[in-house]
Amino acid sequence: MNPILLWFHQLGSPPVFHRFAGRWMPWAFGLSLLLLGVGLWGALFQVPADYQQGDSYRILFIHVPCAWMSLFVYTTMAIQAGIALVWRIKLCEILAMACAPIGAAFTAITLATGSIWGRPMWGTWWDWDPRLTSELVLLFLYLGVIALDASIEDRRRGARAAGFLALIGLINLPIIHYSVEWWNSLHQGRTVMLLGPSKMDRSMILPLLATVAAMQVWFAGSLLSRARTLLVEREQGKAWTADIAKADA
Amino acid sequence: MTYLPYIVGAYAVFGVVLAWDGLAPLLKYQRLLRAIRQRAVREAGKRERGAA
Numbered sequence: 001m002n003p004i005l006l007w008f009h010q011l012g013s014p015p016v017f018h019r020f021a022g023r024w025m026p027w028a029f030g031l032s033l034l035l036l037g038v039g040l041w042g043a044l045f046q047v048p049a050d051y052q053q054g055d056s057y058r059i060l061f062i063h064v065p066c067a068w069m070s071l072f073v074y075t076t077m078a079i080q081a082g083i084a085l086v087w088r089i090k091l092c093e094i095l096a097m098a099c100a101p102i103g104a105a106f107t108a109i110t111l112a113t114g115s116i117w118g119r120p121m122w123g124t125w126w127d128w129d130p131r132l133t134s135e136l137v138l139l140f141l142y143l144g145v146i147a148l149d150a151s152i153e154d155r156r157r158g159a160r161a162a163g164f165l166a167l168i169g170l171i172n173l174p175i176i177h178y179s180v181e182w183w184n185s186l187h188q189g190r191t192v193m194l195l196g197p198s199k200m201d202r203s204m205i206l207p208l209l210a211t212v213a214a215m216q217v218w219f220a221g222s223l224l225s226r227a228r229t230l231l232v233e234r235e236q237g238k239a240w241t242a243d244i245a246k247a248d249a
Numbered sequence: 250m251t252y253l254p255y256i257v258g259a260y261a262v263f264g265v266v267l268a269w270d271g272l273a274p275l276l277k278y279q280r281l282l283r284a285i286r287q288r289a290v291r292e293a294g295k296r297e298r299g300a301a
Contacts, residue, residue, distance in 0.1 A: 056252040245285035
């Protein structure tokens with residue numbers, strides 16, 4: 001068998017995944033904090049104030065990465081849920097359910113920081129604008145997935161039902177992404193583009209990219225941490241968890 | 250106009266939520282391991298009483 005495929009198969013085993021998560025999680029959190037430090041130092045102390053927004057635009061260095069992550073985490077959750085529904089892979093169910101609180105956290109940060117930025121810039125904390133409303137719907141979708149998973153006693157059935165909801169909610173992602181183009185939105189259009197020229201100055205893009213990378217790596221660390229905890233919770237009657245608990249004492 | 254309170258508020262929300270996201274699963278993991286150890290001790294005690 002191909003060594004990479006073999007490694008993936010082995011990773012499906014709970015004790016192997018537990019070891020893998022425990023080994024890489026501290027590195028992911030460490031690297032994320034380092035990148036976050038670099039990015040936030042640049043965002044708060046290095047880049048000049050914006051000519052229109054003044055210093056308030058410094059909020060966008062955390063708002064934008066979290067907004068991107070809220071969509072990225074949802075996509076990851078839906079892919080894992082889809083794999084779990086089709087192939088009944090337990091680890092994928094766990095990974096999908098571990099994504100939900102992380103995505104909810106990113107979405108909550110996006111909404112809160114956007115609201116705080118909007119007060120001085122738009123003159124209001126909230127507006128029922130298409131972008132803001134669809135992002136709020138995303139938060140409700142994450143909370144719905146968490147609640148549905150927790151409400152069914154059989155954990156595997158709960159994860160499958162919640163995974164189904166996650167797949168249905170995928171429809172909201174293009175709505176969030178294109179809302180600023182489809183409707184006359186108060187929210188500004190795309191400023192930074194992966195392909196094509198950005199409307200932001202280069203000096204501002206570098207700290208933004210550092211915080212984006214930090215949030216990506218944070219997500220990896222948090223996903224490993226949450227999946228490891230869910231795995232131990234589900235398998236707490238098994239001998240391998242008893243061995244881990246004994247070794248940890 | 251100073252934007253400092255808004256910037257501090259936004260970064261505080263970011264820090265608190267991220268700290269919760271990082272710490273909550275670690276604390277739950279430790280609680281789970283403690284519960285597994287306590288269960289093992291209880292079961293060992295039951296076995297000893299049964300053998301006596």
